Amino acid sequence: MRKPKTVIEKIWERHIVKEEAGKPDLLYIDLHLVHEVTSPQAFEGLRINNRKVRRPDLTFATMDHNVPTIHRNIIKDQVSKTQMETLKKNCEEFNIPLADIHHPDQGIVHVIGPELGLTQPGKTIVCGDSHTSTHGAFGALAFGIGTSEVEHVLATQTIWQQKPKTLNVKVNGTLGTGVTAKDLILAIIAKFGVKFGTGYVIEYTGEAIRNLSMEGRMTICNMSIEAGARAGLISPDNTTVEFLRGKRHVPQGEAFDKIAEDWLSLATDEGATYDAQVEIDADEIEPQVTWGTNPGMCLPVSANVPTPADGDNENESTEIAHALDYMGLNGGEAITSIEIEHVFIGSCTNSRLADLRKAASIIKGNKVKDGVRAIVVPGSFTVKRQAEEEGIDIIFKEAGFEWRDAGCSMCLAMNDDVVPEGERCASTSNRNFEGRQGTGARTHLVSPEMAAAAAIHGHFVDVRNLEVVTPS
Amino acid sequence: MEPIRKHTGIVYPMNRANVDTDQIIPKQFLKRISRQGFGEFVFYNWRYDSKGELREDFPMNQPKYEGTSILVAGENFGCGSSREHAPWALLDYGFRVIIAPSYADIFYNNCTKNGILPVQLSEKQIQELMERAEAENYELTVDLESKRIFDNQGFEASFDLDEYKRQMLLNGWDDISITLGYEEDITKYEEQRS
Structure with a gap:
């Protein structure tokens, strides 16, 4: 009998170009996504060495990190402008398809890949961006790489990789009402730590994962890197297939059914084993809020912020003290008493149509609290158009939200969307690192629903206690 | 990249865990299109105050650590963003060796592509190095050929590194060449798949 295999092993075996003892495997890359920030030095390297892009047809570029989300035609920052112009020139020179700042497909690279159907089960996908793990939601092996590797993939369409260890994160039970994929992944990281996935590729399994929409699965896989894992994926199933049906870059008609059959065959076999496994119960998870300066510093909304005395050892106590100091928190106060000045709904974690719909369901009929500045940044122009067709933009705008154009925006504040020093933001993004949203800015990571509720109340509230209106 | 075989230098102790790449090089410096010149911005938000002046109370700015080239840090060093600007900034500042109990995968890999040697030692060994480097102007030698670290006061440790990465670092090879x-193998693979 054939040995049962995980989806990770199956994809790996399909992509080995060369296997030699004492060396990493040479792995073929099916899709290389490129953006403006981590690519210029790679293209420059190609030019210096007189090398070509081996497969421009397997490469796709967009502009997302730097782009303004308002007044698109005026880019005040000349250095940003140069970086975007450089990508345009590079794509022209090397014949790479590009969704530039004015293109109708433009958006965050990890939102548009799936949206266009470029992301598919069984593919190996890389990008010079750590949140490439997002594409794992489709049962693709997708991971972030540095600029040297971007250059390597451009030149050779391959990458040297040590076969990773596998880690099964099994999520039993079902998520309660008002508890989202974002809360689940934050709870996983809070429970097992910010480096439990280092050296592994995670596969998320279990009932709660199967019940998630593709948007929810993307949110989960997106934050695998926040647990230390370069890649996190979910075995393809019917939810995956139905999401991709009809997308622009997948085969159509009968050819689709044929390829879908192959995709489904990639799912982890029953009886396959992993190098490690952890389990968590979805029923016990509450909406989550990060209080500190890494995504593992996270608690249920009903909890109190820790004090240094809560540390298990001296190092941990120092870390808590340091984080409280940066975050301007005393320790011991209720999470629900933390007041915020900014709300950001967006990023490759939570800027898809499903996320905006959920946030809108909380916002509808309410107003953003006085003194709070709230912005919504759709993940792509397509998301923006679809949301406007549904009237979601009106709900946000009437409540006092700013309705922006697509980009990474306030997740990393490379454009003008910055949280000022010492101010506090409820953010649907993925990193609460010091200075991430601006020098001295204080970030609390939450779900879109929790961010919306915080916008209305001016402080964190448990969304499960709110009356939800479904937008019509 | 520049090969690294045996390196002797002054140790800078950074006694913090989970130092992320946003700390190593904040995003406002990622807009440049060259690999050079990032060194002055390394650990920017810790080294400079809000007016852009060097903070004298931040240890790295003190004369004691001038010319440092070996960074000793806490666990999970380099977590977060894949930005290779982080190793570029460290290298440009003068760091050739990093010593930590553990690293984030992408950062670790990025170091080895740029001639920075990331060494992994135990928490206990790291603590010993931290204490020495905090107390005095402390010099350490790292020998990649014998995979050993030692000082002239009796500290000695051996470390492990993937053999392929070790050869790349020792020889300063460009892995694209x-x-x-393997171009024939790649072409064959492409033909079989189409």
Whole structure:
């Protein structure tokens, strides 16, 4: 009998170009996504060495990190402008398809890949961006790489990789009402730590994962890197297939059914084993809020912020003290008493149509609290158009939200969307690192629903206690 | 990249865990299109105050650590963003060796592509190095050929590194040229799949 295999092993075996003892495997890359920030030095390297892009047809570029989300035609920052112009020139020179700042497909690279159907089960996908793990939601092996590797993939369409260890994160039970994929992944990281996935590729399994929409699965896989894992994926199933049906870059008609059959065959076999496994119960998870300066510093909304005395050892106590100091928190106060000045709904974690719909369901009929500045940044122009067709933009705008154009925006504040020093933001993004949203800015990571509720109340509230209106 | 075989230098102790790449090089410096010149911005938000002046109370700015080239840090060093600007900034500042109990995968890999040697030692060994480097102007030698670290006061440790990465670092190889040597294999793979 054939040995049962995980989806990770199956994809790996399909992509080995060369296997030699004492060396990493040479792995073929099916899709290389490129953006403006981590690519210029790679293209420059190609030019210096007189090398070509081996497969421009397997490469796709967009502009997302730097782009303004308002007044698109005026880019005040000349250095940003140069970086975007450089990508345009590079794509022209090397014949790479590009969704530039004015293109109708433009958006965050990890939102548009799936949206266009470029992301598919069984593919190996890389990008010079750590949140490439997002594409794992489709049962693709997708991971972030540095600029040297971007250059390597451009030149050779391959990458040297040590076969990773596998880690099964099994999520039993079902998520309660008002508890989202974002809360689940934050709870996983809070429970097992910010480096439990280092050296592994995670596969998320279990009932709660199967019940998630593709948007929810993307949110989960997106934050695998926040647990230390370069890649996190979910075995393809019917939810995956139905999401991709009809997308622009997948085969159509009968050819689709044929390829879908192959995709489904990639799912982890029953009886396959992993190098490690952890389990968590979805029923016990509450909406989550990060209080500190890494995504593992996270608690249920009903909890109190820790004090240094809560540390298990001296190092941990120092870390808590340091984080409280940066975050301007005393320790011991209720999470629900933390007041915020900014709300950001967006990023490759939570800027898809499903996320905006959920946030809108909380916002509808309410107003953003006085003194709070709230912005919504759709993940792509397509998301923006679809949301406007549904009237979601009106709900946000009437409540006092700013309705922006697509980009990474306030997740990393490379454009003008910055949280000022010492101010506090409820953010649907993925990193609460010091200075991430601006020098001295204080970030609390939450779900879109929790961010919306915080916008209305001016402080964190448990969304499960709110009356939800479904937008019509 | 520049080969690294045996390196002796002054140790800078950074006694913090989970130092992320946003700390190593904040995003406002990622807009440049060259690999050079990032060194002055390394650990920017810790080294400079809000007016852009060097903070004298931040240890790295003190004369004691001038010319440092070996960074000793806490666990999970380099977590977060894949930005290779982080190793570029460290290298440009003068760091050739990093010593930590553990690293984030992408950062670790990025170091080895740029001639920075990331060494992994135990928490206990790291603590010992931290204490020495905090107390005095402390010099350490790292020998990649014998995979050993030692000082002239009796500290000695051995470390492990993937053999392929070790050869790349020892020789300063550009792995694209190596891979292009496999072009026939790549073409064959592409033909089989189409």
